[in-house]
Amino acid sequence: MEIKTAKFIKGIKGTDEILNDGKIKIAFIGRSNVGKSSLINSLTNKKNLVKSSSLPGKTREINFFLINEDFYFVDLPGYGFAKIENKQREKLRKLILWYLFSEEVLNDKIILIIDFKVGLSKFDSEMLYLLRESDIDYILVANKIDKISKGNRLNQLKKLESETGEKNIILYSSKTNEGREDLLLKIFS
Ligand code: GTP
Numbered sequence: 001m002e003i004k005t006a007k008f009i010k011g012i013k014g015t016d017e018i019l020n021d022g023k024i025k026i027a028f029i030g031r032s033n034v035g036k037s038s039l040i041n042s043l044t045n046k047k048n049l050v051k052s053s054s055l056p057g058k059t060r061e062i063n064f065f066l067i068n069e070d071f072y073f074v075d076l077p078g079y080g081f082a083k084i085e086n087k088q089r090e091k092l093r094k095l096i097l098w099y100l101f102s103e104e105v106l107n108d109k110i111i112l113i114i115d116f117k118v119g120l121s122k123f124d125s126e127m128l129y130l131l132r133e134s135d136i137d138y139i140l141v142a143n144k145i146d147k148i149s150k151g152n153r154l155n156q157l158k159k160l161e162s163e164t165g166e167k168n169i170i171l172y173s174s175k176t177n178e179g180r181e182d183l184l185l186k187i188f189s
């Protein structure tokens with residue numbers, strides 16, 4: 001699968017006609033600052049398609065990017081970020097849960113991203129639990145592998161596998177693009 005074109009279509013904060021346009025939607029979810037937006041830039045080979053930031057809480061809407069004029073990559077706000085005010089945080093949490101679990105939004109695929117170095121956070125466990133409980137299909141990606149030396153990656157992977165109970169975790173770096181082919185294959189298989 002080649003990604004030839006990628007363009008921003010719109011950001012939504014609730015129900016919208018884009019949800020019913022019949023196109024496949026592949027959503028990227030995960031803790032704030034885990035690198036969701038950077039990962040979309042890496043997959044699409046565009047440095048600035050999606051705005052990323054070293055400050056958590058950058059993405060505040062559900063943003064749709066049309067790929068190959070055919071389907072969407074969907075960038076969501078992050079969960080679990082403590083430093084934004086309560087009201088705003090609760091709003092974002094509701095928005096994420098609505099997108100993932102409401103009948104109104106039928107997701108075709110979900111990519112759950114965790115931080116390879118940090119490991120599974122309490123919020124990640126909750127999200128995994130909710131996805132499994134709802135029988136939602138997801139792909140698990142561990143991002144930022146460049147932060148761990150090659151010699152220590154196998155151990156770290158084993159730890160993550162036992163924490164998550166998953167065997168097919170894709171190792172990724174949005175910085176070096178390692179794992180890009182693996183993830184594209186998995187998404188489009
Ligand atoms: P929110 O929108 O706040 O939920 O964050 P996000 O998950 O979209 O994260 P974002 O892509 O904005 O990246 C957060 C920070 O992590 C930025 O400073 C990125 O440059 C950095 N980053 C993302 N991916 C990687 C990676 O694979 N390796 C390294 N070293 N840094 C990364």
Ligand code: MG
Nearest residue numbers: 036037058059
């Ligand atoms: Mg973001």
